[in-house]
């Protein structure tokens with residue numbers, strides 16, 4: 001239990017109310033529910049809520065970048081994030097693809113600035129929680145991407161709902177939720193030695209480029225970590241984590257052990273191309289939670305068999321709880 005890493009506003013107001021015994025008791029009473037609630041953050045994850053977000057995205061149909069269906073999905077996601085009290089903005093841009101120029105839109109949601117940060121003018125590090133929300137453009141089949149990428153997007157929403165609650169907001173780091181557009185390649189990921197892939201990872205590459213331009217020192221040094229999720233809803237869940245930041249890997253294995261979920265997470269020596277790559281190239285600590293073994297011999301990946309019936313709410317919960325546990329420890 002690391003509830004001391006979190007705070008709520010109520011104890012602060014109690015502190016200002018004086019030095020009498022009454023004030024002390026008020027402070028203690030205020031602190032009690034805070035400690036209890038903060039300690040159970042990961043237990044608050046609602047698997048059915050996350051699953052309903054997956055279902056809703058699938059109902060929009062295939063959602064390739066630039067499509068009307070992805071725009072409808074985006075409106076839904078933004079409405080949800082705003083309903084949690086988060087500040088949400090769109091990051092639009094145009095990029096060349098094998099299908100011609102496409103207008104992509106990343107979604108970025110942040111917590112309102114914390115009370116402590118405002119008062120003491122702290123500059124906390126930022127932890128990014130990320131997923132992509134587009135589906136691969138595959139002509140002639142109905143590819144709805146229940147697992148790739150509605151599952152991780154649904155889990156991100158549920159994590160955001162909980163982190164947005166005042167009693168759960170971390171005091172030491174700023175949390176930013178990012179939904180990348182254009183993760184999927186039109187054909188295959190094209191690697192370029194200097195700039196990373198030129199087909200696919202459009203949203204994450206653009207995000208990194210913009211963040212570097214915005215930073216005073218042209219680096220991403222303010223980003224403490226990025227936790228990326230992708231394909232995490234498989235009913236036969238086995239997260240194979242490609243080599244990531246050693247500290248984050250330890251945090252992942254420690255958190256899952258505490259929750260009794262350690263058996264779902266494995267180290268994989270196989271590198272994987274995903275939205276963490278542009279951050280790795282800038283030396284940002286990253287971890288990619290992905291189950292890249294979907295169906296017999298990965299047969300359901302990028303096929304019309306990637307449907308809602310393959311998704312287990314309990315798998316969403318395993319990943320959601322573990323990410324929340326990691327955040328509790330930052």
Ligand SMILES: [Zn+2]
Pocket residue numbers: 136148184302
């Ligand atoms: Zn994919």
